[in-house]
Every structure is written in structure tokens, then in C-alpha cells.
Amino acid sequence: MTELAIGIDGGGTSCRAAVADRHGNVIGRGKAGPANILSDLENSLLNIVESARQALIDAGLAAETIASVASVVGVAGANVTDYGQRIKKALPFAEGRVVTDALIALQGALGDGDGIVGAFGTGSVYNARRNGRLNGIGGWGFIVGDQASGARLGRDLMERSLLAYDVVRPASPMTEAIMAEYGNDPESIVEFAHSARPTDFARYAPIVFEYAAKGDAVAVGIVTDAATAIGESLEALLWPECPSICLLGGLAGAYEPWLSERYKARLARPKGDALQGAVELAVKLLHDEQRGAA
Amino acid sequence: MTELAIGIDGGGTSCRAAVADRHGNVIGRGKAGPANILSDLENSLLNIVESARQALIDAGLAAETIASVASVVGVAGANVTDYGQRIKKALPFAEGRVVTDALIALQGALGDGDGIVGAFGTGSVYNARRNGRLNGIGGWGFIVGDQASGARLGRDLMERSLLAYDVVRPASPMTEAIMAEYGNDPESIVEFAHSARPTDFARYAPIVFEYAAKGDAVAVGIVTDAATAIGESLEALLWPECPSICLLGGLAGAYEPWLSERYKARLARPKGDALQGAVELAVKLLHDEQRGAA
Structure with missing residues (x-):
């Protein structure tokens, strides 16, 4: 060798x-x-x-x-x-x-240290190393899991846009922009959703964060729900002496301001x-x- | 003729x-x-x-x-x-x-009267006739809609079971029964979910209602969310003089006890x-x- x-x-x-x-x-x-x-x-x-x-x-x-x-x-x-x-x-x-x-x-x-890593891209998954032992949760795919994934953010966006179209939930600049993108035709959204792969839904995630940053009520609701889901998963892995939490993946930076202080305080840059x-x-x-x- | x-x-x-x-x-x-x-x-x-x-x-x-x-x-x-x-x-x-x-x-x-009809089977959809004019909402399919459908109840059950498996959310007798059905193997649930048609998910809806009736906390949460979604959709269609609300479909009877009094008071048997x-x-x-x- x-x-x-x-x-x-x-x-x-x-x-x-x-x-x-x-x-x-x-x-x-x-x-x-x-x-x-x-x-x-x-x-x-x-x-x-x-x-x-x-x-x-x-x-x-x-x-x-x-x-x-x-x-x-x-x-x-x-x-x-x-x-x-x-x-x-x-x-x-x-x-x-x-x-x-x-x-x-x-x-x-x-590196070789203990801590928790959450990865947020098309999917979402969490891994912890505690006293050298690994424990992973999440990552089950967006159909029945990946609550903080880009795919779920995009899917939620489509769902809320249809609810706004039906006047069941309030519309917002974001839902109106999505309806306009689909020619104000709910059938077009349904058609997209039924053939969309996780990456197709995830392409809308940056839009959700963009509107959330501007205070769009629907976008804030979607991102807040996802951040709550992140908190629940981190809580399941966290222990008092946990030295650091690293957020990875394309959506890591976007989620950071939405996390509760409890987790923000332990955030560390990935080595x-x-x-x-x-x-x-x-x-x-x-x-x-x-x-x-x- | x-x-x-x-x-x-x-x-x-x-x-x-x-x-x-x-x-x-x-x-x-x-x-x-x-x-x-x-x-x-x-x-x-x-x-x-x-x-x-x-x-x-x-x-x-x-x-x-x-x-x-x-x-x-x-x-x-x-x-x-x-x-x-x-x-x-x-x-x-x-x-x-x-x-x-x-x-x-x-x-x-x-018949020829005014009113609202909500249909709850594999999907969920609402139609109203007011002064002879028709208005329908919902029915967009379970991926981005049909919040009170059997398909969504079944999908929610799978999602909550995986969250319980990951110890992110509390387990319940229902989530434990589902995990047992799938050999306590989350991958098996994911495999099912990724090939499941709406009717496959909807087959679990009666189980969710059954556990909810027994007070299972996860089941109660799922059914309560769905009943809230029904209320939001009925609210979007309701008008003060609306004479009746009819619930149709295989899950109509199961939902009835979970609706708020505001809607229950107007329920009528379908003609x-x-x-x-x-x-x-x-x-x-x-x-x-x-x-x-x-």
C-alpha cells in the first residue's frame, strides 16, 4: 500500500x-x-x-x-x-x-469533536456525535418526513397558494406571485405538484425565505413552522454539554435567523x-x- | 325522444x-x-x-x-x-x-335547495349552492391539498410514526402499532410512502379515527387538525342564511363528532x-x- x-x-x-x-x-x-x-x-x-x-x-x-x-x-x-x-x-x-x-x-x-449537525437542502437530516457515538434522525424524504427540507418549503408554498386561491386562508404577496406564475390556474399548480420531484419543489425554497425576510405573512408562517420542526429535532438530540451545532446545506444560512436563541447560542461554523x-x-x-x- | x-x-x-x-x-x-x-x-x-x-x-x-x-x-x-x-x-x-x-x-x-356539501373520502372537496349559484373549493389532491382527506390522514399517520420513532415527537399506542406493522423499520414505512397512491394512504384513515375515539394523543392531534381544516373550508363558503351543511363520503360520519358546534348545528342528512x-x-x-x- x-x-x-x-x-x-x-x-x-x-x-x-x-x-x-x-x-x-x-x-x-x-x-x-x-x-x-x-x-x-x-x-x-x-x-x-x-x-x-x-x-x-x-x-x-x-x-x-x-x-x-x-x-x-x-x-x-x-x-x-x-x-x-x-x-x-x-x-x-x-x-x-x-x-x-x-x-x-x-x-x-x-472534526473529531462531539456535536450536532443539521443538513438542510432538498432534504433535511440530523446527526449527532456524543462521546464518540453517532446518532442520526430524520432524512426520511419529503413525503412523510424532512419537515425542514427545501422540498417541504416548496410543497407548503403550493398548498398555501391553493388555500389562498380558494379563499380558505388569507392570500399574501407571495401566494399571489405564485398564482400569477401559474396563470392564476390552480389546475396548473396541481399538475406541477403531481409530477414534481423533491428538487422541483425545493427550487421554490429561496423564494419562501425571500418573502419571509420581507415579512410576508404566509412565508413567515411556513418558515416558522419549519424552524419549529428544526428545534424539535435538535431538542431530541441535544444534551447539556453539547459543544456545538453546525448547520450545513444550501438552506443553512437562510434558516439561521429563524432559530430560537437556545440553538443559535451553540451554532458553530463547520470546520x-x-x-x-x-x-x-x-x-x-x-x-x-x-x-x-x- | x-x-x-x-x-x-x-x-x-x-x-x-x-x-x-x-x-x-x-x-x-x-x-x-x-x-x-x-x-x-x-x-x-x-x-x-x-x-x-x-x-x-x-x-x-x-x-x-x-x-x-x-x-x-x-x-x-x-x-x-x-x-x-x-x-x-x-x-x-x-x-x-x-x-x-x-x-x-x-x-x-x-335537491334543489341551497346549502353546502363537504365530501370526505380518499380526497376532500366542498361545494356550495347559494341562491342557485354554485361555488366549489378544495379537491386539489392530497399532495398539495385535500387537507381533510383519508389520504392526508394516512400520510400524517406515517409522518407522526416516523417522528415518534426518531423520538422527536411523543409516541402513542397508534404510532407504536404502525411501527410494529412495519417491523419497527422506518425504511419500510418510507418505501411504502414513496409508492403509495392516495387510496393506499386512505386505507389507514379508519385506524386514525379508531385510535382518536380512544383518546390516543397522536390520533386526536391528526383528527383535530383535519377537523380544523374542514372548519376553515366551511367558513369560506358559509353565509348567515345557509340552510344546511351535508357531509358525504366514507369518512363523513367519522368526522361529525369532531366538528365545532357552529357547523354541527347546521348538519343535515343528505336527501x-x-x-x-x-x-x-x-x-x-x-x-x-x-x-x-x-
Whole structure:
């Protein structure tokens, strides 16, 4: 085995990889297509490996070096049935670990410390590390979960716009803007909603925050409900000595002003991103292997 | 044209028809397959006509009589773009009208009187007739509407069960029963939810009412929210002299005890069902045509 570690963040839009020396200094980076292991395992594997090859080439190394590195791949779905094991077996690394996207995000944000990480993008999910033990909640998808996700904010927006159209709930500048976008035709909204994927709903999340910041009553209601849901989930994980709470994901900054002081007081900037977390775990793996081999 | 009127209730599970004389006395009934005009127009038309033919045969008349009757067909989607016109053109009746399922349900429940009708089954929808003018709200489907539908009750149940599993919200005997049904595996619930049609979620509605009646805190919360949503929709339609509110659909009776006194005080038994409403409208059409021909 070489003295190299590769961390890979296998995401739904792209795979990113970084190769580091045994001290964790990143010497090359690579990128490839998406990894959605539950829906397309074969291409996910190809993209995971390709991102690693690109990182090695970026570092001025031969792509064949891949067979002698230690690697940690973080990818959503790694904990679902035997997917993690299947990926591990198919990968070409000398030593490899496949972990959840949540774990590399937590490692990146908190380093080796304890704390809570909440991630808010298309979905919403929470992970805590307390005395080194991991505990994750949420992330069940927007149909029956992900209460603070972009997808739920967008879905709520559509629902409130239809209620305002029916004069069941008060309209607001935001609901009127949405109705105008859909030609004031509720059927068009229903048609959109019935074919919309979570990302389609989530595209409306920034609009909700924008109107909420201006005091739009409907937007404030939607964001307040979501912030309350965040509080309930943080409360389920929080313990008195918890040193920090990190908010991650595209909506993290937008939610911050809406959180209650109880959580705001513990907010900390993430130390690094998920790729950084994967690299850290890969370097640990390299050391463990070398200790094991010694 | 004969002296016969046929009313047809074109539903998502079956088409029911009744043939009546000019005084509205039903002399034959028929049944055929479903009418889902938005997803399968061709078979819907075949089933609508077949139910009418069966009703004529049941009345001891030749099936060919169909070409000389007046008919009113009530079917969901009749108000969507040009679907109503397309069905009307394709039907073999001497004179035909195609109206929404909501209109025949309202006519059946209220007769010619004013009032409000709320229908609660897999979906939820409200219609009012005030001084003869119709106004309908809701019925936008459970993804972004139908707040008091069976589908939403079932979806809420799944969501609350996952929140209880994550210890974000309190568990209850109901959430524990659902988790047990799914092998205490949240992934199984998520899998169900992601492939569930509205009717699949709605199958859980009676369970929610059952637990609510026993005082289960989570069930009471879900039903109370839905009853509040019913109140908001009724409020949007209500006027001081409104003579009656009729609740229709499979969940009507279950919701009744949960409504506020303000609405309970106006509740009235429906005069008849949707098929009865279609027959009444068909008889009116027959008279109108005869007056027109005189």
C-alpha cells in the first residue's frame, strides 16, 4: 500500500474526490458524474472510481496508483440493506470503507469533536456525535418526513397558494406571485405538484425565505413552522454539554435567523465540508491499516 | 325522444346508472366498470354507455332505447379543459349533459335547495349552492391539498410514526402499532410512502379515527387538525342564511363528532346520493327539452 488516502464525497449531482498524503495534506482533486446508488448502482460505481482517478492524475500520479491507496467513500444509501458492502467489494482500492454521506458531513463539520449537525437542502437530516457515538434522525424524504427540507418549503408554498386561491386562508404577496406564475390556474399548480420531484419543489425554497425576510405573512408562517420542526429535532438530540451545532446545506444560512436563541447560542461554523470529512476518515484508515500491518 | 331520463354516476371504481320516467320514478338500474376520464377516456366512455344499457335492460326495455333518452352524466374531471365536451359528443343519447361528480353529489344531497356539501373520502372537496349559484373549493389532491382527506390522514399517520420513532415527537399506542406493522423499520414505512397512491394512504384513515375515539394523543392531534381544516373550508363558503351543511363520503360520519358546534348545528342528512342527483338532473333535462320542443 502507498502512503496515500483518497476521500470521496459521492453525491446525487456529482462525485468529488481528494487525494491526500498521510498527514492529510490534499495534493490533488477530481470530479465525476453523480452517485445515486439506490437507483443506479453501476454508474455510481463508475463515477466514484473516475473521481478518484481524476484526483490521482491531478496530483501528477498514475491512475493505476488507485489500486494501492486507502479510500473512504461517503454516499447516501450506504446504510441501506447491503448496498455499502456491494460497493466496497466492487471498488479497486487497496483498502476501502463505504460510509453514509451523513458521516462524512459530520466528520467534516465537527472534526473529531462531539456535536450536532443539521443538513438542510432538498432534504433535511440530523446527526449527532456524543462521546464518540453517532446518532442520526430524520432524512426520511419529503413525503412523510424532512419537515425542514427545501422540498417541504416548496410543497407548503403550493398548498398555501391553493388555500389562498380558494379563499380558505388569507392570500399574501407571495401566494399571489405564485398564482400569477401559474396563470392564476390552480389546475396548473396541481399538475406541477403531481409530477414534481423533491428538487422541483425545493427550487421554490429561496423564494419562501425571500418573502419571509420581507415579512410576508404566509412565508413567515411556513418558515416558522419549519424552524419549529428544526428545534424539535435538535431538542431530541441535544444534551447539556453539547459543544456545538453546525448547520450545513444550501438552506443553512437562510434558516439561521429563524432559530430560537437556545440553538443559535451553540451554532458553530463547520470546520470543513463533507469531502474534507471523507479525506480525514481516509487518512485515519490509512494509519489504522499501517498499524495493523506493522 | 322518449319519456325516459337516465342519470349516470361515473365513478373511479364503477359507473352506476338509473333510468327514470318523467316523474323521476326509477324503473331500472345498471352498473359497469370505472370512469377515469383523465387517465382513460376510451374505456370510461364504454363503461358510461354500458351502465346505461344495463339500466334500460333492467327496466325491461331494449338497449337501443339509449338513442332516444335524455341523460346526465356526472364524472370527475368533466370541468377539466374540453373533457366534458368530448364525452358529450361521443355519447349516444338523444340529449346529454356532462357535469362534474361534485354537481350530481350536491343535487343528490340538497335537491334543489341551497346549502353546502363537504365530501370526505380518499380526497376532500366542498361545494356550495347559494341562491342557485354554485361555488366549489378544495379537491386539489392530497399532495398539495385535500387537507381533510383519508389520504392526508394516512400520510400524517406515517409522518407522526416516523417522528415518534426518531423520538422527536411523543409516541402513542397508534404510532407504536404502525411501527410494529412495519417491523419497527422506518425504511419500510418510507418505501411504502414513496409508492403509495392516495387510496393506499386512505386505507389507514379508519385506524386514525379508531385510535382518536380512544383518546390516543397522536390520533386526536391528526383528527383535530383535519377537523380544523374542514372548519376553515366551511367558513369560506358559509353565509348567515345557509340552510344546511351535508357531509358525504366514507369518512363523513367519522368526522361529525369532531366538528365545532357552529357547523354541527347546521348538519343535515343528505336527501339522496350522487346517482339520485344525476337522475334528478336528467329528469329536468327531459322536461327542458320537451318544453323546448313544444
